[in-house]
Amino acid sequence: MGNVHFADRICSEIKKKKSHAVIGLDPIIERVPKFILEEAEQKLGKCDEGAAFALLTFNQLIIDAIESEVAIVKPQLAYYEIYGAAGIDTYWKTVDYAQKKGLLVIADAKRGDIDSTANAYARSFFGDEFNEWQTPKKVDSLTINPYLGTDSLEPFVQQAISKNTGLFILVKTSNPSSGDLQDVLTHKGSIAERVAKLVHNYALRDIGTSGYSSVGAVVGATYPAEQQIFREAMPHSLFLVPGYGTQGGKGKDITNAFNSDGFGALISASRSIIFAFEQEEASTFEQVQLSIRQAVKVMNNDINMALRSIGKLDW
Amino acid sequence: MGNVHFADRICSEIKKKKSHAVIGLDPIIERVPKFILEEAEQKLGKCDEGAAFALLTFNQLIIDAIESEVAIVKPQLAYYEIYGAAGIDTYWKTVDYAQKKGLLVIADAKRGDIDSTANAYARSFFGDEFNEWQTPKKVDSLTINPYLGTDSLEPFVQQAISKNTGLFILVKTSNPSSGDLQDVLTHKGSIAERVAKLVHNYALRDIGTSGYSSVGAVVGATYPAEQQIFREAMPHSLFLVPGYGTQGGKGKDITNAFNSDGFGALISASRSIIFAFEQEEASTFEQVQLSIRQAVKVMNNDINMALRSIGKLDW
Numbered sequence: 001m002g003n004v005h006f007a008d009r010i011c012s013e014i015k016k017k018k019s020h021a022v023i024g025l026d027p028i029i030e031r032v033p034k035f036i037l038e039e040a041e042q043k044l045g046k047c048d049e050g051a052a053f054a055l056l057t058f059n060q061l062i063i064d065a066i067e068s069e070v071a072i073v074k075p076q077l078a079y080y081e082i083y084g085a086a087g088i089d090t091y092w093k094t095v096d097y098a099q100k101k102g103l104l105v106i107a108d109a110k111r112g113d114i115d116s117t118a119n120a121y122a123r124s125f126f127g128d129e130f131n132e133w134q135t136p137k138k139v140d141s142l143t144i145n146p147y148l149g150t151d152s153l154e155p156f157v158q159q160a161i162s163k164n165t166g167l168f169i170l171v172k173t174s175n176p177s178s179g180d181l182q183d184v185l186t187h188k189g190s191i192a193e194r195v196a197k198l199v200h201n202y203a204l205r206d207i208g209t210s211g212y213s214s215v216g217a218v219v220g221a222t223y224p225a226e227q228q229i230f231r232e233a234m235p236h237s238l239f240l241v242p243g244y245g246t247q248g249g250k251g252k253d254i255t256n257a258f259n260s261d262g263f264g265a266l267i268s269a270s271r272s273i274i275f276a277f278e279q280e281e282a283s284t285f286e287q288v289q290l291s292i293r294q295a296v297k298v299m300n301n302d303i304n305m306a307l308r309s310i311g312k313l314d315w
Numbered sequence: 316m317g318n319v320h321f322a323d324r325i326c327s328e329i330k331k332k333k334s335h336a337v338i339g340l341d342p343i344i345e346r347v348p349k350f351i352l353e354e355a356e357q358k359l360g361k362c363d364e365g366a367a368f369a370l371l372t373f374n375q376l377i378i379d380a381i382e383s384e385v386a387i388v389k390p391q392l393a394y395y396e397i398y399g400a401a402g403i404d405t406y407w408k409t410v411d412y413a414q415k416k417g418l419l420v421i422a423d424a425k426r427g428d429i430d431s432t433a434n435a436y437a438r439s440f441f442g443d444e445f446n447e448w449q450t451p452k453k454v455d456s457l458t459i460n461p462y463l464g465t466d467s468l469e470p471f472v473q474q475a476i477s478k479n480t481g482l483f484i485l486v487k488t489s490n491p492s493s494g495d496l497q498d499v500l501t502h503k504g505s506i507a508e509r510v511a512k513l514v515h516n517y518a519l520r521d522i523g524t525s526g527y528s529s530v531g532a533v534v535g536a537t538y539p540a541e542q543q544i545f546r547e548a549m550p551h552s553l554f555l556v557p558g559y560g561t562q563g564g565k566g567k568d569i570t571n572a573f574n575s576d577g578f579g580a581l582i583s584a585s586r587s588i589i590f591a592f593e594q595e596e597a598s599t600f601e602q603v604q605l606s607i608r609q610a611v612k613v614m615n616n617d618i619n620m621a622l623r624s625i626g627k628l629d630w
Contacts, residue, residue, distance in 0.1 A: 029448050046447050046448050051448040076428075076432055076435075078428060078435035078436045081439035082435060082438055082439045084404070085403040088400040089400035110426070110428055110460075112425055112460060113393060114488065114557075114562075117391055121393045123397055124393060124397045128397065131397070132361050133362065133365060133366035133398070134366065134398060145462050146496060147485060148488050148490055148493060149488075149496055149497070151490055151492035152488075173462075173463050175463055175464065177464030177466035178463060178464050180464030180465050180513075181506060182464070186499050186500065187500075191496060191506065242429075
């Protein structure tokens with residue numbers, strides 16, 4: 001995977017799977033299927049290690065269920081950090097398991113810090129071939145936060161370019177209060193629009209043969225009207241679009257995030273997919289997998305139909 | 316520790332130690348003393364586990380050297396995440412070691428996300444008594460990023476108040492590009508000033524007998540003129556002030572961050588302290604400790620002298 005431009009890998013896998021979906025692996029222990037929790041408690045007890053075992057088993061079940069239907073998974077660090085070192089062990093084992101199945105992994109971490117620390121974060125997620133103490137490990141891309149300004153983003157951009165990994169810089173997030181700072185108007189547009197300009201300039205430094213860059217943006221599904229503006233402001237950036245599903249976004253809300261080539265947006269859903277089995281009272285391994293796979297198929301279809309209806313479907 | 320208001324604990328410990336310093340535990344493997352690296356390589360080899368062993372040994376050396384001179388340490392997550400699960404294991408062992416020595420711990424993580432995820436992050440760092448799967452662990456306070464707006468901050472604030480822990484919300488950071496977004500002017504002041512107003516409103520919800528709140532702010536040492544403005548805007552908030560030392564700040568640059576009672580600012584230095592031994596070519600355990608302790612004493616003295624010269628020293 002290391003030698004191909006990140007955006008080209010993404011576009012090629014999306015085409016292969018006919019899916020623009022990103023599945024968030026954000027497991028919550030109380031909602032993990034009971035038969036997994038029972039096994040975890042029996043083996044390791046109720047502790048970080050037991051929880052980490054349960055989350056890994058659940059993630060592997062999910063990945064097995066969806067690997068043929070989607071190209072990308074997005075494990076959110078917060079849900080693993082709860083269980084300390086054992087949780088992080090499960091995080092990296094999940095990354096490894098997904099990558100071995102041919103899935104691309106976005107680490108949703110929203111990191112951001114001054115340059116020396118940003119460098120350390122980038123080396124944490126993208127690996128550090130010059131540090132002989134680090135055991136090799138690497139995600140395919142990472143979400144980062146722009147509040148600290150350009151010198152905090154630059155180390156991530158440089159490492160993403162040199163390591164063929166990707167970045168999604170927060171521009172406009174999907175939550176109800178996202179506008180508190182992001183929508184504030186200045187004499188050069190909103191704060192989010194200013195960040196979009198930064199992203200676009202970074203993006204121009206590393207465009208692949210797909211026409212897309214390794215430097216992308218997070219643009220929430222819950223603000224469809226703004227997606228058009230951001231799409232025009234960052235034509236070469238892949239958009240990671242959270243907010244589909246549990247947060248309220250539907251297929252028709254996210255079509256503006258795509259370019260006319262039918263690419264450019266990765267639509268993310270987490271809870272509505274990985275906990276789909278709860279609504280159907282699935283109680284066996286196979287039933288849980290079936291519910292999850294079915295939810296992904298419905299999501300893929302919803303997005304593909306919406307794109308087809310406006311002539312943006314590429315397959 | 317759990318029953319006393321965070322800010323009251325901080326102020327009481329600062330008074331006891333006669334020190335406003337926060338020592339950043341940001342270890343970089345290449346700069347760890349040679350005799351520690353040799354032991355780590357011999358025991359575990361050059362891998363995540365070996366690095367984690369070296370960082371923990373170095374941190375324990377530092378903590379032993381400074382425990383009588385300072386009240387607070389601030390391990391930065393990025394430097395531990397590089398080594399995966401083993402690094403996080405060292406992180407929490409460092410937190411535990413420091414707390415057992417009576418030091419308060421600020422987790423410098425700069426986390427921030429939508430509400431459900433912010434909740435998960437808060438439970439990662441402040442513990443979760445309602446989750447029987449989580450092995451208990453807890454830092455004393457946490458740095459967080461405001462870019463996602465109020466609904467992303469609220470879960471942290473609620474948990475900090477209910478768990479007697481503290482928060483430092485990024486307002487104005489110490490890095491050269493901090494102004495890219497933070498200094499942008501709006502019709503209601505700069506972005507940083509708007510965040511300061513949010514912080515002040517949160518702070519009013521939980522003021523201790525010291526007069527200080529569990530909700531504080533990060534305000535960099537490298538912008539002394541602005542400290543006065545922020546001090547007035549957030550009178551009840553403790554300021555975490557990075558940028559002293561390696562980043563260029565001196566004692567005279569940070570006096571504006573204090574209130575007239577001689578409290579309210581926690582002055583943070585990392586590399587200039589923990590790597591102080593490099594300049595003196597210290598090569599034994601005792602020499603390294605001595606250099607580090609001496610650097611802390613110089614820092615304490617620099618800050619205390621600066622405060623005395625303007626009549627703000629409380630001891």
